[in-house]
Amino acid sequence: MLIIRKYVEQDAREIWLLFFNTIRNINRHDYTELQVQAWAPDSMDLFIWNKRMIDIEPFIAEIDGTIVGYADLQNDGLIDHFFCHYQYQRQGIGSALMAHIFDLGGKKKINSYFSQVSISAKPFFEHFGFKLVKQQSIDVKEQQLINFHMQKRV
DSSP states (O other): OEEEEEOOGGGHHHHHHHHHHHHHHTGGGTSOHHHHHHHSOSOOOHHHHHHHHHHHOOEEEEETTEEEEEEOOOTTSBOOOEEEOGGGTTSSHHHHHHHHHHHHHHHTTOOEEEEEEETTTHHHHHHTTOEEEEEEEEEETTEEEEEEEEEEEO
């Protein structure tokens, strides 16, 4: 059974590994090896990662004690992180996280959502009514990565 709960500090390592492995196994189909290595480096200072997670306050999708995804929603409508475990793709986890975002956004009276979406995630966000605002190229550790600024108005 899928539950969605708040992030706790003890999640830091597992969330980092989910982030790392999803980029290295899923996003590698749309980005070069050097790009995914820059985006998800071989090591991460868990203190820095945990601080970042505390700052964005993600919520965690969990099945039987296994973390299978995470996402966040900022007060201005930004979805900064949205990741589903690479071994749990196409099982409804992303849909459950997006439904949670929209529910939370409704309670916060958010009328416009936006995100910087990878090539890999673009079709998923389009499925939920997000529209392309612009394609952009971002610098990540001396690599240029294409992503998309997408928005959904309520």
